[in-house]
Amino acid sequence: MAKKTISESERLRLESERLLREQRDVLAHAGSVVRDASRELGRYASQDAYPRVAAGARRAADSSRHKIVDEVLPGIAGVIGSTLSAVDAARGIARKSGASIAPAAKAKGGVGKYVALGFGLALLVGVGYVLWENFRADDELWVEDEA
Numbered sequence: 207m208a209k210k211t212i213s214e215s216e217r218l219r220l221e222s223e224r225l226l227r228e229q230r231d232v233l234a235h236a237g238s239v240v241r242d243a244s245r246e247l248g249r250y251a252s253q254d255a256y257p258r259v260a261a262g263a264r265r266a267a268d269s270s271r272h273k274i275v276d277e278v279l280p281g282i283a284g285v286i287g288s289t290l291s292a293v294d295a296a297r298g299i300a301r302k303s304g305a306s307i308a309p310a311a312k313a314k315g316g317v318g319k320y321v322a323l324g325f326g327l328a329l330l331v332g333v334g335y336v337l338w339e340n341f342r343a344d345d346e347l348w349v350e351d352e353a
Contacts, residue, residue, distance in 0.1 A: 277336075277340045285336065
């Protein structure tokens with residue numbers, strides 16, 4: 207019985223050594239597959255993915271720059287210009303009537319305070335509207351070219 211136990215343990219030891227060798231071979235092969243896949247992924251990233259992403263980023267940057275320079279800034283300049291014109295017109299009316307533009311010694315809740323608040327609010331609403339119009343989602347920008 208002892209001899210049978212020893213031979214059984216010897217058989218299990220040999221089997222475990224064989225399995226260990228097979229596992230080492232499998233892991234070595236897996237390592238080489240991972241290295242090859244890593245090289246292929248690096249090639250794909252540098253030759254295929256990077257140029258596509260760079261071109262898309264360039265298009266997005268150019269589109270954003272065009273939107274801001276050609277549409278947003280002129281709109282903001284127009285709102286500021288019209289507000290300044292209105293302020294200049296109000297000053298001109300005040301000068302013609304002989305009123306002083308210098309601030310009074312004691313500030314009261316007069317009409318000028320509300321006019322300035324109205325202009326400021328109009329400016330804020332105008333800038334907000336221009337920004338909203340220019341940056342709202344435009345579905346046609348993201349349609350792929352049919353080629």
